[in-house]
Ligand code: CTP
């Protein structure tokens with residue numbers, strides 16, 4: 588029988604998704620963060636569930652209602668997100684890193700609210716760990732999928748990222764089109780080249796993406 592049921596394609600597979608921004612505190616009441624609504628990551632989690640996967644969603648702060656995943660882990664900072672990912676990763680077949688992780692955090696967080704007057708306030712920032720690369724370069728990594736939001740040279744920058752992070756699949760989109768929007772256009776980069784998913788609702792894109800991931804993942808298992 589050729590026809591296959593969409594809702595069982597990923598049955599028994601454990602999928603970990605990170606979504607939303609991370610928030611890096613400056614003091615008790617302020618912080619720095621990335622522009623991210625969480626919509627794409629939550630749509631990916633939903634699409635994976637629809638295909639029968641067991642889904643763990645690790646999410647930075649968003650305004651979205653918690654989706655009906657198997658396990659929902661809310662986090663705030665990149666460090667917290669990394670620790671949550673490391674706790675889950677041994678159980679995972681596929682890791683989809685959709686989160687807009689802050690690349691830097693504040694070197695020393697002030698526990699109280701910083702008070703005025705301050706003329707020139709400088710804040711020392713130090714790099715955050717790269718969560719996706721920490722996982723994708725493990726000796727036996729799960730199947731890792733990255734996202735790249737770029738403002739220019741989309742395909743070139745995304746291809747460099749895919750190589751650097753050793754990813755079988757990288758999903759590229761233009762930041763100015765995608766962030767906060769309900770729709771986006773995606774370019775999937777894998778070993779076969781590029782596949783364009785023309786502009787559509789994020790849930791539709793997530794479903795197309797999950798089908799592509801299913802194909803690549805199965806091919807990898809056959810090798
Ligand atoms: N990522 C991550 N941890 C980080 C930074 C990024 O896990 N500290 C992941 C994102 O979830 C995404 C991919 O890496 O899947 C690419 O993120 P992006 O911000 O586009 O790339 P960077 O490598 O951070 O490079 P830059 O921001 O300089 O473009």
Ligand code: CA
Nearest residue numbers: 687688689690
């Ligand atoms: Ca980044």
